Amino acid sequence: WRALRDAVSSMGVDSATGYARHTALVASQMRLLGDVADRSGLMLDPEPGSYYLMALVVDTLPKVSELMGQSRALGALYLKRAAITPAERAGLQALLDQLARQSAELERYTANVRDSDPALASSIDAARRTAEQSIKDASALVRSVLIDPEAPAAAPVPYFNTMTGHIDNLFKLTDASFAALDTTLGQRIAVDQRHVIVVLITVLLAGGLAGWFMLTISRSTVRTVASAQAAAEALARGDLSHVVRAESNDEIGRMARTLGDAMQQLATLVREIKATGESVGTASAQIAAGNNDLSVRTEQTAANL
Structure with missing residues (x-):
């Protein structure tokens, strides 16, 4: 990441190479995120609501953000040179098609969260609506300035800034989702800790009761043995x-x-x-x-x- 950043800052790579390297880097980071989620057990959450929200922030939202980021980078490149080839236009259309599929996945996951845990869904509802609208607006922007016109004529900087705003709205949904998950998991941990405390107290009480019972039996047995011994000694004395x-x-x-x-x-x-x-x-x-x-x-x- 630092090498790519330094290369871009020093103008050491052209736009196409920088885009390819950035795309490959993001892909590796997404694989790493998936591996972390799998190995940590986050994707095995037993509660449906938090499971679907976890899948949303670990799998779907990063893909949507990356697709919009690619559309931003390629679109700004084509607008800067004020030209786009049919293959490039088809590539943008393919990105929009993937974005539409991932957007449908996003809506499906959020609907599942809403059905499973309405309180959890309500905590991200505002950010979700804004993000879904940003996806639609970003797709419409790409289509209106790059795919539908015969030749791109819009200014690249406003296009780049507008797409950045839409991507930021996705990040806000990600932040809201992680905050909601943190609260939910924190509450679950607190409940589990209380259960552990109750179990420990129960075990201690049971152990104390068992110890008292054993001590009582032991003392009673000792007194009985002592009484029997005293009787035997009295019998030996003729008493x-x-x-x-x-x-x-x-x-x-x-x-x-x-x-x-x-x-x-x-x-x-x-x-x-x-x-x-x-x-x-x-x-x-x-x-x-x-x-x-x-x-x-x-x-x-x-x-x-």
């Missing part, structure tokens, strides 16, 4: 009055409660055995007393005899 407290309902909790029940049953059995032993002792004492009494009476009876 059957120890009360087992089991908070959990898992295997450890059930084991601890079973141990507690066993200790209670054992304590009951011991009490019953103790009571029975006491009863036997009382009976033995009574029998011994009876025996003594019988012995005394026997002695008294023997003495009396």
Whole structure:
């Protein structure tokens, strides 16, 4: 681009060569723009409205601007020399035919944007109407001063300036479209960021709840194990009055409660055995007393005899 600019500024190339080099440069830049759009995923936008507007600014508008730029350059060249050959006139007509097709594509894309996202379409509506009118006016100008007359007679500078104004209107539509896309994508990013924040908060809350639940279970299990251990130690000491407290309902909790029940049953059995032993002792004492009494009476009876 700098080499071409310097060559044109220093008059190092003629008009035809400069036009050819400029056209080739623009074509390479348009291919680069398409590659950037493809590789970045811009052309895979999931929302219909922004997808159609993206296609408009990446594909159609650059082509329309280039066709109008070629018509401006060639037209100014032909007007400057005040002559145009049939082949050159046919070439201009071919440019206008391509411009008409691209203009139809522009209208189709903008209609699709309007149908898919009216708010997005309204943000570029004024620039769109101006650009569409500029395309029509530019085509009419080329036809009226270069194609229809037998020989071009208009001044080249006013023609060049008028075409430049029409091209600038296309650039204004491009700028408005990029601004609308920037706003739309920015809003979408903000929504996605809020969704990410909500998901993160949900995950953190779920993680905290799970951690609290695990900690509660762990503490309950530890207390149950400690209670079971204390019961076993009490049983080893012969202390059957120890009360087992089991908070959990898992295997450890059930084991601890079973141990507690066993200790209670054992304590009951011991009490019953103790009571029975006491009863036997009382009976033995009574029998011994009876025996003594019988012995005394026997002695008294023997003495009396």
